[in-house]
Amino acid sequence: MRLVALFMAFSMAVQSQGLYNAIITDASNKSGIPFASIGIKGKNIGTVADEKGNFVLNILKCEEDDTVKVSAIGYKTKGFTVSEARQGMSKIILLEPLVVKLNEVVVTSKKVKRKVLGTSKYSVRNCSAFMGTEGNWKGEEAAIRANNQKGKSVFIEDFNFYIIQNKYEDSLRFRLMLYSVNSKNLPGETFLRKPVIFKTAVKRGIVHVDLKEYNITYNDDFFISLECLMDEMDQAKFCFAGSINVPSYVKTSAFGKWYSPTSRGKSGGGADLNVTVSYIR
Numbered sequence: 020m021r022l023v024a025l026f027m028a029f030s031m032a033v034q035s036q037g038l039y040n041a042i043i044t045d046a047s048n049k050s051g052i053p054f055a056s057i058g059i060k061g062k063n064i065g066t067v068a069d070e071k072g073n074f075v076l077n078i079l080k081c082e083e084d085d086t087v088k089v090s091a092i093g094y095k096t097k098g099f100t101v102s103e104a105r106q107g108m109s110k111i112i113l114l115e116p117l118v119v120k121l122n123e124v125v126v127t128s129k130k131v132k133r134k135v136l137g138t139s140k141y142s143v144r145n146c147s148a149f150m151g152t153e154g155n156w157k158g159e160e161a162a163i164r165a166n167n168q169k170g171k172s173v174f175i176e177d178f179n180f181y182i183i184q185n186k187y188e189d190s191l192r193f194r195l196m197l198y199s200v201n202s203k204n205l206p207g208e209t210f211l212r213k214p215v216i217f218k219t220a221v222k223r224g225i226v227h228v229d230l231k232e233y234n235i236t237y238n239d240d241f242f243i244s245l246e247c248l249m250d251e252m253d254q255a256k257f258c259f260a261g262s263i264n265v266p267s268y269v270k271t272s273a274f275g276k277w278y279s280p281t282s283r284g285k286s287g288g289g290a291d292l293n294v295t296v297s298y299i300r
Contacts, residue, residue, distance in 0.1 A: 037079030039104045043072040043089055046113035054194065054216060054248055055091035055114070056158055058274030060098070065273030067157040067248055078104060088274050092214040093117055132300045133176070136165040137243050137293030138262050141181035141225070147261030147290050148254030149247045150271060156252040158273035160196065162206055162244035163265055163289040172238040173296035178228040180245060180292050181260035182221050190218040191257070195228060196244040197235065205277040206242040206268060211235065216248070230294070242268065243292045265289035 043055040051072025058065020059081055068074040076087075083102040087109075090096040094114035103109055149159045167173060178195050185191065195215040201207030213233055219226045245259075261267070267289035270277045 037077060038075055039078045039087075039101075040073070040075045041104075041110045041112055043068050043074065043091070043112045043114060045094075046115050049113075052091045052094065052114060054214065055089060055094075056273035057087065057089045058158065058272055059101070060086040060088050060274055061276065063152060063272045063275040065158050065275060066155060067246075067273060076104075089114065090274075092209065092211050130300045131297050133295060133297045135293050135295055136167055136173075137163055138265055138289070138291040139293060140262075141260040141291045142262045142288075143181060143183055143260050145261050145263060145288065146183050146254070146258035147267075147288075148258040149252045150269075151252060151254075152271040155272060156247045156249055158246065158270075158275075159252075160244045160246045160270045161290040161292075162196075162198070162242045162268040162270075162277075163292055164200070164268075165241050165243050165294065167237070167240045167296070169239050171298060172236060173298045175230050175233075175235040175237070176295045176297055177230050178215070178243070178292070178294050179225055180290065181225050182219070182223055182257075183260055184256070184258050185220075185222045186256040190220045191252075192216065192218050192248040194246040194248055195230075196242075196246055197237070198242040198244060200240050200242065205279075206244065206270075210237055210241070243294055244268075244270075245290060245292055260291040261288050262291055263288040265291070 085101045198206035
């Protein structure tokens with residue numbers, strides 16, 4: 020009996036060291052920050068907080084000097100070590116708000132032209148899905164290049180993709196992310212100033228997200244990314260249109276590394292994601 024008790028105590032101690040739970044809050048008003056991202060820098064270990072800023076991160080396989088990073092659009096990114104997390108020094112994580120001024124964009128000129136960037140046609144017979152690495156879907160992203168011309172300033176009006184199959188009863192929650200193109204031709208920093216989080220109950224068909232109120236402009240090529248914010252997104256229950264001939268880009272967790280599956284010799288294509296943009300001719 021004593022041996023069993025010691026084993027249970029040891030197991031509980033290991034578990035407490037392996038799971039890091041805390042709340043991410045706004046430093047100015049102490050309110051929880053919904054869907055903030057948290058993960059281990061440079062490793063495919065990460066998750067996304069819930070609507071109130073609470074999260075649980077598995078750090079069992081992490082080294083003591085690994086860096087835990089926490090970020091949210093509109094806030095300064097924060098970092099600390101796994102050792103500090105295990106010691107319970109960061110149960111309440113305060114993020115400092117950034118001062119962001121969104122200039123209103125009004126498109127009224129008769130010379131304004133509109134076009135679709137990304138994939139304009141949906142391959143409804145090709146199912147793309149989130150992989151759910153080690154049972155974790157939160158924070159996983161699928162992206163494609165928009166192929167905007169360098170130097171062409173565009174106003175991003177909406178975002179669209181096509182759900183082929185959705186067997187979930189409740190509405191699904193996603194986040195749209197837009198990234199610059201870095202020196203390795205992979206997604207770099209986001210140029211969004213406000214988070215674009217949306218829900219959909221579409222079972223099969225186009226999901227349309229109006230972006231005009233966000234006043235998003237950009238003058239270079241960029242990546243369009245769909246991020247999963249659900250605890251589960253089983254590919255047997257959910258998938259969306261993807262084109263075989265479109266290069267795909269994937270990130271399996273918050274703060275994980277972006278990569279292209281096709282560059283690793285794997286088959287498959289990119290998600291059929293697109294945005295409608297307007298610009299002056």
